[in-house]
Amino acid sequence: MCGISCILGLEGQAAQSLPRENVNGTNGHTVNGDTDYERSQLAKKLDDSLEIIKHRGPDSRGHWISPDNRVALGHVRLAINDLTPDGAQPFHDDEDTIHAVVNGELYDHEAIRADLATKTSYKLKGRSDCEIVIALYKYYGLSFLSKLRGEFALCLYDSRTQFFVAARDRYGIKPLFWTRQEGRLLVAAEAKAFLPLGWEPEWDVKSLLDAGWNHDERTLFKGVAKIRPGHYLTCQSSGHIEQRQYWDIDYPDKRILDPRSEDEMIEGVRERLLDAIRVRLRADVPVGVYLSGGIDSSAIAGMVTHLVKEQGEKMGNDKETERVSCFSIAFDEDSGFDESSIANRTADFLGVKYYKKHMNEAALAERFEDATWHCEHHNPDLNFVGKYALSEVPREVGFKVVLTGEGADESFGGYPVYLPDYLREPDPSFPSNPLSEEERLKQLEATEIAATEYYRSVGADASNRGPSLPRRMLNNITTVSSMAAFSLTVYAPWTACYGACDAQQTIANSADGVKRELILTKWHPLHAAQYVWSKGHLANIFLTCLGDRTEMAHSIEARTPFLDHPLTECVNGLPPSVKIRWDGKGKRFTEKWILREACKPFITKELYERKKHPYSAPTTYPTGGPLHKLLSGLITRENVENLGFVDWSKVEGLVERAFVQNEPLAMRFAFTVAQWVVISQRFGVRKAEPPEGWKEGVGLMN
Known part of the structure; x- marks a missing residue:
């Protein structure tokens, strides 16, 4: 995992403008000798930019600047695979015409190398997983992105065609931002990297008002945008910039019967989750696991332990083959949010090494400002500070890599807000569903009432759960209302000049027309709810403040098996009623039912039977x-x-x-x-x- 900062001069402009009075006194015009000065100034600016994100890559630093000073690629490295100088970036092809910087981890790279060896004579120089980017691009062109498996953000420049591409992984696990500044395109892993490059931050008030920073490509800052998950941005030599999609979440037609048995579905999930975990254990440094009191991280810890003890897998390069290392955080017992006792019992059951840090109020206050600086956006609670503190733990005992449980709730239907939308329509794809039509309608009414009462009790806007244009655009799902329930009422009167601002409308508009049509005609409402949540809260909050930003603040690479796309594509194709299951005897719903069944052999009975309790800091x-x-x-x-x-x-x-x-x-x-x-x-x-x-x-x- 690393950090990148790139500069591209648009329409032939140099990436670094000379000052008005340069060393030769030519009032900024480039003459003989000025090119070297311009180059040195560009290198310094790029180094300053990398310095501000050096937490993302403290092990080494490198850059490449094109001969015409128009393109500059910078990289700070957190050395995980191929610890030799061959793993240092930027990468270059043999002809020195294609150049790339990559942030993240690419899995199955050994198989890709072997496949490419049968198709091309191109020789990779080292053993780094990220080096395959150039080889794939040379053979497949822009189609190379579909060959990548993992968590990544990258920038690549093809000097033969003067073509620049920046891309982000399918779920947005790794961040990538861009902006225009003085005739240049700037791209970086964090917006703060733009500060030494002449960027002067301004608030994007409209984005704050309508929650665009949370639900579309905007940020808190005017003119700074995200490259969307599953998208790539291109820039032609003419300066033309556009963003296109290479992958998206998809779901089956709700009207088509799924012919598979439950056992087939369970085994399919189990096999793919084990494989997602297995490939994420490979590294040239030790690998650990974050462990909370929930089923998601416990499932990963249990499966890791099984792979290590029963199948001889290594935790990276760790010589320890019998015990897995897990990391956790504990709050005060009387806070009502401490799950460390459950995590303790899980650790004892699995026989793992267990490192735990206690967090009290003073510790949260001490980290509040630094955690905010790293996240670059606000959060309505202190979960992000807890995750920031948790990421200190593995680093303190010499670990750089951890496996984490983000994404399970989004794929398997784990959030309570999904329940009304699961009940909104029958599930004809699964005729053996134990939930009768009479019971479905009864439970739908009860859950709608309960949700409205809950939001009213905490002072949130309960009125927005009624019929509205955004909900009609999304087949009347109420998850969109829950996502927009907490609307700030602190804005200055003049902000009304931006017109009516509705977060629900932002969410509805953010889905493209093709996906809205699928939501209205083919997808089950539960799947529609999962889609909008994953495109909003998952990508723009949970994978930032509870993911990359607070982890990389401490130079920790987190790997997310639940967001492995071969696994999620399998899970997305399952009937809604194996994700949320009605228990007729207990008269209750079991969220993430198929995940529980898939990981049952690897977890405690306590966790298998436990209702979901979301990770949260005290309130x-x-x-x-x-x-x-x-x-x-x-x-x-x-x-x-x-x-x-x-x-x-x-x-x-x-x-x-x-x-x-x-x-x-x-x-x-x-x-x-x-x-x-x-x-x-x-x-x-x-x-x-x-x-x-x-x-x-x-x-x-x-």
């Missing part, structure tokens, strides 16, 4: 404690007014309501505003101002 904290003091210092009138888009009158007293009156929604708002302040200060974000021509009470004037 209430005492008056006068470390977090109360921290947020009181951040949420001041001066800091809030310096944001520009927040109304102080709506924020004043927020901290008191959160900590003294214990209002859960106020706590969420307070965490969010405090993170905006941290981002504003750490990034130097310009204060947001009303557009020119805006007048209070009137709006934009002609």
Whole structure:
């Protein structure tokens, strides 16, 4: 896992503009001798950019600059495979015409190497998994992306055709951002890498208002966009930029009967999950496992233990063949969020080495600002700080690589918000479903009422669960309403100039027309719910603040077996009723039923029978404690007014309501505003101002 920063001059422009008065006094015009100066300045800027993301790759650093100074590719390396200099990046082909930098892990690279050896005479230089990118591109062209399996982001430049491509893995496990700056295209693993390249951050207020940063390609920053999961961005020598898709999540026609038996389905999931885990154990450094009290991480730990003990697999290069190393975090026992006792019992059952860090309120407060800086966006709770702290644990005992459980809930139907949409229609693809039509309708009504009451009880918007245009666009699923339930009400009056902003509309619009038609006509509502959640919350929150950003802050590479695309394509093709199963005797639903059955031989009876409890940090904290003091210092009138888009009158007293009156929604708002302040200060974000021509009470004037 690594970090990348790339610069591409558009329409023939150099990647680094000379200052007005250069060393030869030519007022910025390039003459003999100036090219070397320009090159040295570009190299320095690129190095400064890599320095700011060196946490992503502390082991080595490299760059390549084209002879015409138009293209610069930079890379910081976290050495995982091929620890020799042959694994250093950028990579180049034999003719020195194709150049690439890659962030991530590519699996099955040995098989790909063997296959390419039968088709081409191109010789790879080292043993790095990432080096196959150039060989695949040379043989398949842009179609090479479909050959990649793993978690990755990459940039490649073909100097023969002056063609640049940047791509991101199928689920967006690895981040990749881009922006235009002074006639240049900038691409980097983190937006902060743009700061030394002349980028001056501004708030994208519209993106904040309609949650575009969470549900489409926008970010918190104006003009900075994500390359979407399963997409690639290209730039021609003319400067033309476009983004296209190479893969997407898909589901079967809900009207077609699935002929497979339950045992066939269970075995298919088990085999693919074991294989996804097996390929992720391969590394030239030791590999560990994150272990919580939930079934997802426990299933991985159990299967890893089976592969190591029963099949002789190694945990990377670790000489330990009998015991697996697991890492966990514990909160105060009286917080109601501590699952470490269950994790302890799982560790004892599996016979693994178990490393645990205790997190109290002071520890969360101590890490709050740094974790926010690394995430580059806000979060409504402190889960991200807990994950930030967890990622310290493996590093402290010499590990660089861990396996983690992200993505299981999205694929297997694990979230409670999915239940109403599972019940919204019958499941004709699975006629042996124990849920009768009468019971389905009864449970649908009950779950809708329960969901509305829950959102009302925590102060969220329960009215948005009613009929609406966005829901009609998505076959009336309520998951879209749940995703938009917590709407901030702290914005300054002038932000109304951006018009009506509805997060549900953003979610509906983010799905392309082809997918919306499938949602309306062919996909079961549960699958529609899983799709929009995976494109929004999974890619833009869970895989960032609970994934890459907090892990790579400590130079930890996390591998996600549940998001291995051969596995997810298998799971996506299963009937909804083997993901969520009605238990007629217990009169309850079992979420992730088929995952439980697939991993039953590898986990404890306690976990097999346990209802889902999502990973979460505590949500209430005492008056006068470390977090109360921290947020009181951040949420001041001066800091809030310096944001520009927040109304102080709506924020004043927020901290008191959160900590003294214990209002859960106020706590969420307070965490969010405090993170905006941290981002504003750490990034130097310009204060947001009303557009020119805006007048209070009137709006934009002609």
